[in-house]
Amino acid sequence: MPDRPAVPSVTSRRDFLRKGATAAVALPAVASLAACADTRAAAPAAVQAPAQAPPPPQPSARDKADAMDAMHEKGIKAFPAKTEGKGNQLLEPKLEKGVKVYELTAEEIDWEVEPGRKVRAWAYNRQVPGPQIRVREGDRVRVKLTNQLSQSTSIHFHGLELPNDQDGVPFLTQPPVKPGESFTYEFTVPNAGSHMYHSHHNAAIQVGNGLLGPFIVEPRRPLPAHRADVDYVMVLNDGAHGYTLNGKGFPATEPVVCSRGQTVRLRFMNEGMMIHPMHLHGMHMTVIAKDGWDQPAPWKCDTLNVAPGERWDVLVRATNPGTWAFHCHILPHAESEHGMYGMVTALVVQPAAV
């Protein structure tokens, strides 16, 4: 396959993504992987055989096929495409007398889902998903919500077993937070795991428009078996912005990048209205936790059905080098006649560092 671009000199995930953020980086070409010994069997080069079947009846059929293929190629070559704005960025707290303080402002913004496609979004801190909060079991946390929207709102910490008055359900546990007002939540983080925060007021609309984010709680005593080199949160959505992973549609989605031999922890979270069975090519996923609770025994799969409100944590042993398609297997959420779009990204397993 000599028509493939050479492998970019990518040495780390950070490096890869930095380049990805400034230019459309060519994907690591599979050609380069021929040099990598396969642990199971030698892989022969794929053979492009000469045409043995009769040509299609009309010459225009081939032209149409070429035109469709060009659209597909364009999407894949553009990946990871640069767009304005990035959600799910780690939010550093301010420390006030031992309390981790987070400030979240809900406001309406423009959000670029794919190159050139801008939508109106309701966002926390101008990000979709909102910034990632990552704390430790037992931490004291204060979250100050400021409402710059035209509707009242609230925050529910989905999965955290908080005292009732911190649960964020207007009229049941607190008054709604009116436009222009603020509300402060404060609690000691009770249970570890992959959780979420989102609006619980007019939520079908407000969450669908982007008022959601990941709330990760590291356990006080992490299990050695759960140690990972890369820890990646993937928020699925299918609301007002279309089919998205972390607020972006392919080719603007972010690849998950690791080196061969590393372990990747993926934290799937569904903030949408449909199930999304996420399929990873090339390697299996070992499921270790559901909604932040360890499964009694890990189990393996390559397609994991993630329902709205669910969180699933999996580990991937990156044994198989290459750039691997990674997408929702409800195919209309991932591909059209114009090429891949929506809930598609890639797991990039780079050759091990030397």
Add this chain to the structure above:
Amino acid sequence: MPDRPAVPSVTSRRDFLRKGATAAVALPAVASLAACADTRAAAPAAVQAPAQAPPPPQPSARDKADAMDAMHEKGIKAFPAKTEGKGNQLLEPKLEKGVKVYELTAEEIDWEVEPGRKVRAWAYNRQVPGPQIRVREGDRVRVKLTNQLSQSTSIHFHGLELPNDQDGVPFLTQPPVKPGESFTYEFTVPNAGSHMYHSHHNAAIQVGNGLLGPFIVEPRRPLPAHRADVDYVMVLNDGAHGYTLNGKGFPATEPVVCSRGQTVRLRFMNEGMMIHPMHLHGMHMTVIAKDGWDQPAPWKCDTLNVAPGERWDVLVRATNPGTWAFHCHILPHAESEHGMYGMVTALVVQPAAV
């Protein structure tokens, strides 16, 4: 939060629900829960901060927000709202020579789903869901079905491993039961668990209209680990009557009520056409059985995906006092701009009795 009503003097689930059936009982106010020591950490009162952000540009925005909030408040304040008719009521059998005899009449009725919204329903014994049958493994059971509908019908005992001629599939295992006729099923109950009975003739219509009910089989030797203080069957539906829990939409749904320290067993059953990932706030659920069969090891979650035809049994340790939202997390099944509706109820954990 001084605008909250005082806690009603509710001392038991029965008492709570009896009051709930005669008047719109105010929910236990969260204010009262401040007096309850929290086992994990002291919970500070939520702080309603003075407005620090600039007011929204147009005064009418606030008016619109207030109007929306008023609709939301009205729904929650009405919960649990009184409606005519109650489904899933325990049906006491007649005993005939050691056989438990149940009579079920299928007929068309008016059914009040929410206050003032009446629909046509096809019901067993004028209930949606039909009356709850609760027997013991090994019991001899006779079920006499009388068909007062304008269509033929039948009953399939979904989950019971019956002899083939008791399986209720017209033309495959029995003739259809014609309008005006009766059919008697009789069997020895073979397997324990949370099962269902429903029509298996023109079923997409007949079950969608209400011909369904729970069939609970207590095991001969219950596991001590499954002992529960409250045993609650929750039938999910999304057919002709909209999104319902036990035949009612919020705010006419029934809260699940327990005291702090108790264990609640929930038996989810989906008789609809869509998945419903049920999300409990404030506490996790420990999944113990699927379709009536014990899981090899219990596992925990806060959002449980229940597919059509499935039954899932979970235990909840009621450690966290308060009134907790409990709803399908496909948000359009639970909330609109007019407030919560459909598949929403609450788990009410009352302060432990003194």
Add this chain to the structure above:
Amino acid sequence: MPDRPAVPSVTSRRDFLRKGATAAVALPAVASLAACADTRAAAPAAVQAPAQAPPPPQPSARDKADAMDAMHEKGIKAFPAKTEGKGNQLLEPKLEKGVKVYELTAEEIDWEVEPGRKVRAWAYNRQVPGPQIRVREGDRVRVKLTNQLSQSTSIHFHGLELPNDQDGVPFLTQPPVKPGESFTYEFTVPNAGSHMYHSHHNAAIQVGNGLLGPFIVEPRRPLPAHRADVDYVMVLNDGAHGYTLNGKGFPATEPVVCSRGQTVRLRFMNEGMMIHPMHLHGMHMTVIAKDGWDQPAPWKCDTLNVAPGERWDVLVRATNPGTWAFHCHILPHAESEHGMYGMVTALVVQPAAV
């Protein structure tokens, strides 16, 4: 039930199916099963009671009910109905120097989904699903794809952990295979289990139209606990051809046939765009594997939710004789007012051979 046909003299699954392929074979009548001792309890004959309820007001209601019932009866009596074409047929490889060689030709054909309903299908080797490939862990396999379609295509081996350049994703791991051209995949089979092969180019359309098939990998060391007498692959689909099991809609679906006392292994695969909770009557299923990976502990159910891209392997101990309905429990996928259709088949447990 004297109106039932006598049991056909069926002595084996092969015999049953051969007859089924040439004529509409009557189902084993339940009447005959009365002779079979039940292991749990004696089953009384169902009693058709005389009408005790008043007759329905208008005579025409009964006529309408009879007319509807006649449509339902017609469908069940026609099962298994003869149609042209059969998918999922075992494909024998050519052996070339120790390599198992399979040839797959993608082309557009007419496909009879139900008696008289023909659709355009995109098929491998003129079958929907494509022919079943069944190999052993560690086998060397060559698959030559010839594209006779008017669009480019490719094959992704869904679930196999192949070297990247054999993964079948155009522009990511290989060029698209143009109309009239061929492409050869070759690999050593890395992991056992129930896998699939399908197009990964314009896949929402191409897979929806039929470019899919099962790829079964027998383990090198099969677990004795997984031994089965019947091994049946059931591919679910809901694309351009409607709701199908192995490419056919009821009554043209194929029954799964076994003898009492046998063990049946079912391999569910969802190649569609919706979940399908498959419900078996009369016996439970023991789930042993997900996506080809053994579950850490087997678990039981009677309704198994199969999401797009997932494969689930279950064992059924055929303890309960009779012809058992077996269908998707999203009822509109299985029944209309005109009778059963779509995703419905039967598990036929014949009396044990003497």
